Amino acid sequence: MLHFRSYVICTSPRSGSTLLCGLLAETGMAGRPDSHFHEPSLDRWLECHGLSDRRFTSDEDARRAVFASIRDKGDGGTGVFGLRLQQGSRDYFLEQVDRLYPGRSNDVERIEAAFGPTLFIYLKRTDRLAQAVSRVMAEQTGLWHRNADGSELERLAPPREPSYERKSIERHMTALAAMDADWERWFAREHPAPLRVDYEDLARAPQATLARLLEALGLDPIHASRVQPPTAKLAGAESGEWIERFTREMAT
Numbered sequence: 001m002l003h004f005r006s007y008v009i010c011t012s013p014r015s016g017s018t019l020l021c022g023l024l025a026e027t028g029m030a031g032r033p034d035s036h037f038h039e040p041s042l043d044r045w046l047e048c049h050g051l052s053d054r055r056f057t058s059d060e061d062a063r064r065a066v067f068a069s070i071r072d073k074g075d076g077g078t079g080v081f082g083l084r085l086q087q088g089s090r091d092y093f094l095e096q097v098d099r100l101y102p103g104r105s106n107d108v109e110r111i112e113a114a115f116g117p118t119l120f121i122y123l124k125r126t127d128r129l130a131q132a133v134s135r136v137m138a139e140q141t142g143l144w145h146r147n148a149d150g151s152e153l154e155r156l157a158p159p160r161e162p163s164y165e166r167k168s169i170e171r172h173m174t175a176l177a178a179m180d181a182d183w184e185r186w187f188a189r190e191h192p193a194p195l196r197v198d199y200e201d202l203a204r205a206p207q208a209t210l211a212r213l214l215e216a217l218g219l220d221p222i223h224a225s226r227v228q229p230p231t232a233k234l235a236g237a238e239s240g241e242w243i244e245r246f247t248r249e250m251a252t
Contacts, residue, residue: 003218005116006074006081009033010186011123012179014134016199017084018145018154020123022230023210024082027223030214033082036070040092049073063096067114080217081115087179108190119217120192124180125199132172133242134235137162146232153231164242166249203233 007030011017021033039048046052046062049069056062074081085093094107101113112118125131138144142157187194195216202209206229211221 002079003117003216004080004119006083006112007031007033007119007121007213007217008111009082009084009121009123010183010194011084011086012125012131012176012183013086014131014138015123015125016202017086017123019206019229019231020197020202020209021082021084023206023224023227024213025076026227026230027210027214027219029078029080029219029223030217031074031078031080031082032076033074033084035084035086035089036074037083037085037089037093037096040089042066042096045070060099063100067100071115080219083115087182106190107186108192118192120187120194121197121213122183122187122194123197123199123202124183125176127200128173128176128180129169129243129246130235130239131176131199132169133239133246135172135176136165136168137234137239137242139168143234146234148228148230148232150232162238164245166246169242169246 009017009020024030025032036049037045039045042059042062043052045066046054049066051062051065051069054065056065071081074083094110097107097110097114098104101110104110104113108118108120139157140162141160143152143155143159145153147153195213197209197213207224207227210227211224214224215221
């Protein structure tokens with residue numbers, strides 16, 4: 001029996017959320033999770049979801065149209081809505097949900113008013129140094145994700161050779177720690193009782209992690225065994241060398 005009508009993957013950059021979203025989508029029964037509210041702007045939402053050419057009598061009408069469109073995309077005809085949410089867009093997203101459902105008492109109630117009973121999934125990377133190194137390398141090389149066959153999935157800048165930068169790694173480690181703390185504060189305030197998933201477990205055993213999530217949603221976990229990871233890990237020997245160098249430098 002389906003326990004939830006939606007789920008929100010609460011996370012931060014380079015935590016494996018693209019892999020997790022791909023796994024869930026590949027089941028064909030757990031929605032099409034993505035950063036549907038990525039840009040913190042109503043105008044950008046309208047543009048991203050093909051609604052910018054429509055005339056609306058008010059921002060409220062535009063907002064409702066965006067949410068209706070995103071519900072369809074995030075559901076994908078499966079009956080379950082999936083959403084990936086990061087801090088960069090979270091607060092603006094919550095403000096818009098509040099405007100749509102002003103009578104609710106907290107964020108969780110407003111999200112559930114928009115998308116139905118919701119499972120909150122907290123995807124976190126325990127190894128923050130590796131996470132920061134991954135972020136720096138992605139920013140420098142322009143390559144953020146690869147498909148399982150090794151081809152490029154997401155590139156945001158022209159190719160460039162990576163160069164070790166200790167201060168950039170430190171800066172991202174500090175920022176990531178702040179993001180983790182911010183999520184924990186939100187969970188403590190809103191009490192959504194998130195299902196916690198470690199990136200390390202996801203990377204090591206993606207099908208087992210997927211089965212756990214399907215079961216939590218009330219879906220048949222057996223479908224996880226038929227899903228192959230849609231993305232390839234980017235970290236290689238150079239990432240390991242950066243981690244060793246950073247650890248050595250900080251120790252001295």
